[in-house]
Amino acid sequence: MSEPTSTTRLTVTVGPVAHGGHCVARHEGRVIFVRHAIPGETVEIALTENDDDAKFWRADVTRVVEASPERVEHFWPEADALRAAARHGSPIGGAEFGHISRKGQLELKSAVVREQLERLGGLSADSVDALFSAGVEDVDAKGNADQQAGLGWRTxxxxxxxxxxxxxxxxxxxxxxxxxxxxxxxxxxxxxxxxxxxxxxxxxxxxxxxxxxxxxxxxxxxxxxxxxxxxxxxxxxxxxxxxxxxxxxxxxxxxxxxxxxxxxxxxxxxxxxxTDDHEFRVTGDGFWQIHRMAPKVLTDAALGYLLQGGYLNDGADVADLYAGAGLFTAPLADAVGSDGSVLSVEGSPGTSRDARKNLHASEQVEILQGRVEKILGTQSRASHTEAGQRRHFDAVVLDPPRAGAGKAVVRALVATAPKAIAYVSCDPAAFARDVKYFANSGWKIEKLRAFDLYPHTHHVETVALLVPVTAKASTTD
The missing domain is CATH 2.40.50.1070 (OB fold (Dihydrolipoamide Acetyltransferase, E2P))
Known part of the structure; x- marks a missing residue:
């Protein structure tokens, strides 16, 4: 990454926000992804990646000529692009929206979710309007002063x-x-x-x-x-x-x-x-939701969808895919009772061991370690009944890593013919791509919420309820 210099500085008018923590600007026909800007501003930028044969360039803001009403002083000097430029350096990553008001951050994140669902997910603007009228929600609206300011949340x-x-x-x-x-x-x-x-x-x-x-x-x-x-x-x-x-x-x-x-x-x-009802052991670098309120916010939203829709009840057969240490598995086990069954699938051996320890008393839970698409596609109890028929789930919680579930997992999951899927995603682009895969297999988003569980960064968490819209799902494209 090159340091800002006088030979690489340009003045541009900033266009719309894009996924990834930057806004789009143009200079002599060239697209430039600009970090630390706000749509509508006129800013001076320092090019950080500007090869002549590149499809686009990258840049950091070094000076604001005409500021947005949503611009505020950055709360963290080391992450502030303007102060970094003044000392002829670069800011640290990790707080790239810190120069934007909390209201402005929510608006920009809402715009990104909408754009990804329309462009990558194939949804119409009207459909997104109907699903996403609330926009991205601030989970710290009733917290203390620091929490309302989007600080003190990372665990x-x-x-x-x-x-x-x-x-x-x-x-x-x-x-x-x-x-x-x-x-x-x-x-x-x-x-x-x-x-x-x-x-x-x-x-x-x-x-x-x-x-x-x-x-x-x-x-x-x-x-x-x-x-x-x-x-x-x-x-x-x-x-x-x-x-x-x-x-x-x-x-x-x-x-x-x-x-x-x-x-x-x-x-x-x-x-x-x-959580309110469970205790979990998480070993070493094992996965756990980062925001201090994320476990409650996400379980309330995901399981709330399934409970409200009548998909979770005593005796139900459900699955928790990319289950981690059991954040969703434990309340799923409570919901289906001793007569139901919960399949927990996690790829990380260490985290899967944690899940076994955390859920050892829940006899209705089956914990398997491995790739989701392979476990769902094998001739095992996980994917087939004792009679040899393909196993069908009443409900599924799908919480993949940032890269998303992907085509192979969607194909394997659709083959189990669940009645509903609660999809938890930390990346709107990956989520939108998976939505398209599901749509190609005869599924749709029925409900959608998004939460700002990463204040002052471009990241956003979405929770969606997916349901089939055809009697028989087609093969995923």
Whole structure:
């Protein structure tokens, strides 16, 4: 990523927002994806990627000529493009909407969801109007002042380490690591560690899991690749000793990001997450929703759709796909009772083991580890009844990773002929593509909500109820 220079600066009028955290501008016919802008503004930009043969260029705002009414002072100096330009540097990534009012952020995210559903999902503007009139919802509208401002929500944070051993974060699309002195998006327990005061020499990555319930923080330390085992161990233990001096010391573990293996140095290698009705063990870097309110918001929305539609009841046969540690599986098991059945499928071996521990008392739950499309397509209890007939689900919760479910999973899932699917997505483009795959198989969106579970970033979470519209689904294109 090139640093802003006088030879790469242009003045442009900013066009509409696009998926990915930028807006679209044009210069002499060339499309430029501009970060840290707001539609309608006139800004000076520094080109960061501008090869002559590229289909489009990328740029950061360096000065605002005519500001949008929604522009506010960025809350985080290290992430502020304008202050970075003044010091002839680049901002860190991770808060690319921090210069926009909370109202403006919701409006832009709503526009992105709409555009993706129309362009990639194939829905008409009228259909999107009917489904999505509420737009993206602010989950912190009744929180305290910081939460209403979109701060203090992250319970999971990943950090890099500068060459000099200081805690840092990457600049956008760059290998450059910039030091930081705070993490205002994280819940207070993360800042209270004061990791930026420590020497992380010998460490490549730092992951922090800080449950919102206050049950204890876990710090994972990944040593620099190629470092001797002795040197790596010494670096991890040195940092663990520093953290042990805190009034409330966290657990610390050495971590291998390639296989998720952890070696506990102090405390325990897992954190305890809780919802209103359940407790979950999440090991190491295992997946859990990042926003402190996300577990409740998403389970209420997804299971609410299925319950209101009459798809969940005693004795129902349901599935939780990409199930993680069991966030949706546990309430699904409650809903179907001991006479029902829940299939939990998770690809990560470690997270699947967590699910087994979390749900060991729920005899109606079957937990399988592996790829969703393979498990649904195999000759196993998961995909067939005892009589050998293909298993049909009454309801499914589908919560794929950011890349989406994809054509193969949609094809395998449609073959099980569920009555309804609650689809939870953290990427509107991937969601819209999957909506198109489902539409090609005779399915439609019946209900849709979206939540701002990533304030000050471009990310948005959607929850949709999908139902079949044909008696017999066709083959996915």
């Amino acid at each position: 999971r944070v990943g950090f890099a380490v500068t060459p000099s051993g200081k805690l840092g974060m990457h600049a956008h699309r760059s290998h450059t690591i910039l030091p930081i002195q705070e993490m205002p998006l994280a819940i207070p327990a993360v800042d209270e560690l004061r990791l930026w005061d420590l020497d992380f020499t010998g460490i490549d990555r730092v992951e922090v899991a800080a449950p919102a319930n206050g049950s204890g923080v876990l710090v994972l330390l990944a040593p620099v690749h190629g470092l001797s085992d002795k040197a790596a161990g010494s670096a991890v233990k040195r940092i663990a000793r520093s953290l042990a001096a805190l009034p409330t010391p966290p657990s610390v573990a050495r971590w291998n990001p390639e296989n998720s293996a952890i070696e506990v140095v102090s405390g325990r290698g897992w954190v305890k997450e809780t």
